[in-house]
Amino acid sequence: MKILFADDEKSLQKLMSLELPRLGHTVTVCPDGVTAIAVLEKEDFDCLLVDLDMPGKSGIDVIEKAKSTAPDTEAIILTGKSSTESAIAAVKFKVFAYLTKPCRLMELKTLLEGVAQKRDQDRKIKALTSRLDRIEGKSKLIGDSQPMAVVNKMISKVAPSNSAVLIRGETGTGKELVAKAIHDQSLRHSQPFVAVNCGALPENLIESELFGHRKGAFTGAEETRIGLFEVAHGGSLFLDEIGELPKSLQAKLLRVLETGEIRRVGENSSIKVDVRIISATHRHIEDMVRDGDFREDLMFRINTFEIQLPALRERTEDIPLLAEHISRRFWPTIPMTHTVFANETIRALKTHHWPGNVRELANVVEHATILCEQLPIKPEHLPRRFSEQSGSQQPQLRAVVGPMSLRELEMQAIHEALERHEGNKPQAAEDLGISLKTLYNKLNQATANERTA
Ligand SMILES: Nc1ncnc2c1ncn2[C@@H]1O[C@H](COP(=O)(O)OP(=O)(O)OP(=O)(O)O)[C@@H](O)[C@H]1O
Structure with a gap:
């Protein structure tokens, strides 16, 4: 770790400039708080090791300065005596630990290992949080019906x-x-x-x-x-x-x-x-x-x-907006000015019954984005059930291009079973010959795929 050490005791300065590198750290030694603050103007550190009572600026002043520019900096306070005032400041600035003088090297080594471990965990939490944010996305509810x-x-x-x-x-x-x-x-x-x-x-x-x-x-x-x-x-x-x-x-x-x-x-x-x-x-x-x-x-x-919540068939006026929103999950680079869906595609989407509601719409849009090579998305890019369902009303629709993937076939079977059982998942699972848990896993997987696409 990159450590800033500040203490006016000469013997300690010498000790730290020798021992901290031996423990695998790089150290900048400062003789007082004013110097430490000047160094912090130019550089950030992983950890501060500061004496509480120094002439001019105190250890707390040094910590305050470091945290104002790099809030993740950890701090260990060296002190001969602890006071209520310093304890309050320590809580305010989330000081990692106090080390009472004379400080033992073994104790310091253990504390620094703890700081390194904490920084590692914090980094992992940050990575996981940002991954979760990407998967969950914003909880934006599309639809102005x-x-x-x-x-x-x-x-x-x-x-x-x-x-x-x-x-x-x-x-x-x-x-x-x-x-x-x-x-x-x-x-x-x-x-x-x-x-x-x-x-x-x-x-x-x-x-x-x-x-x-x-x-x-x-x-x-x-x-x-x-x-x-x-x-x-x-x-x-x-x-x-x-x-x-x-x-x-x-x-x-x-x-x-x-x-x-x-x-x-x-x-x-x-x-x-x-x-x-x-x-x-x-x-x-x-x-x-x-x-x-x-x-x-x-x-x-x-x-x-x-x-x-209304079923999608009860708010068909939201379908164009939803379909467009979902298509941009799969094609984030489409300029906002581009028409994604042809009018006849929107008409076909609006007349569907949507037993699987928005999740089913997302699957249909994913299917279409895979088949469509050039915008706008046409009815022929929709799954086969659309051409079958609207065959009598819209004879101009062509049969689907290309075979369906296994995943699409599976989702189609699931949606049809849900439709047959009016959304009752235990019954749909029984009908499909799979456990309820498997049905949930497949629905959740479909949702996760849409979100990460
Ligand atoms: N109004 C909406 N705007 C944008 N996306 C939506 C909307 N409604 C549903 N979705 C999308 O549809 C998918 C299914 O939504 P969600 O999982 O919230 O449904 P659910 O009602 O909880 O389903 P289930 O009953 O199966 O658990 C998700 O990808 C979600 O983002």
Whole structure:
């Protein structure tokens, strides 16, 4: 690491200029705070090692200067005595550690290793965060139709409150996007947004996934793990497909929502958590309550505020904007002035039934962008079902060019099964002969592909 050392003690200056390079660091030694500040005008350092009491400018002044230009700089304070004032300043400037004089080299070595490790972790977190931002993208809800205007208004009204929100809508209507928009517009926006699909987890894992577990709580629990409630502390937890939550877990979730406390599996004591709950379902929860499949008290708890998302077929006027927006995910270089879709393509898209809603539209657009070599995208670039469906109304449409990929065939089969079962995923999975988890994985994969494209 690149270290700046500032101390007016001559013997220490000599020691550090010898020992720090031996530990693999490069060091700039300054005899006082004023010199250190002058050096910081020209250079940044990974770590500061500064004496608290120096004539002229103190160690805290040096740290303040370094952090004003390079906030990631770490600092270790050397001190003979600690005072309340210096402790407050240390907290303010997030000082890494105090080292009391006379300082032992072994102690300093361990501290510097800790600083290096922290910087490494910070870099990894930054890389992961930027990757996550790219994958999640902006939670921008496209569509200026009347139904979407109502949705946007409801989001902006409910976001600043702490109320539990239930988002209803068919598969692929953008429920997760709405949940993210609520979080982004809330006071919790700088805290985590954690999404969990209640239908995609095997029953025996959901409890430990949500609440965490203690080491040895069950076979395979090799170490203590925190659950998603704790991960989401201070932020929002999005419980997607809440209707799929097993009854035993419904009771436990209700208790958590009522007490604000969770208990890790195998743990005796509880932990307070502050989490806003946003749930989503494509199922008619009231019917599930009537059939005894969903707890009525939990239903009241999760839907303080309800947002109903319109199906894509109920807002066909948004299709041109959505299709254009999605096409630019695949072709980011198309100039904004270019016409991406021919008029007859938009007409074909507007007459489709869209059982898979916006997710299906994204798949169709991806298919078309692969086939189309020159803009605009024409009906012949759309998947075969479009020419079949509109064959009688639009005989001019040609059959699809080229074969469909396995992935496209798979997604088509999934959308058709969802259409047959009116969006009911467990039934569609059964019909397709795959597990519900596999169905979710394929839908999620399709969404991830669209986002990263
Ligand atoms: N209004 C919209 N504007 C832009 N993109 C949208 C919109 N609605 C949905 N999408 C896109 O459609 C895809 C599916 O959206 P999302 O995963 O939010 O749907 P969902 O209703 O949660 O689906 P499921 O019920 O299957 O979980 C995503 O790629 C999302 O970005």
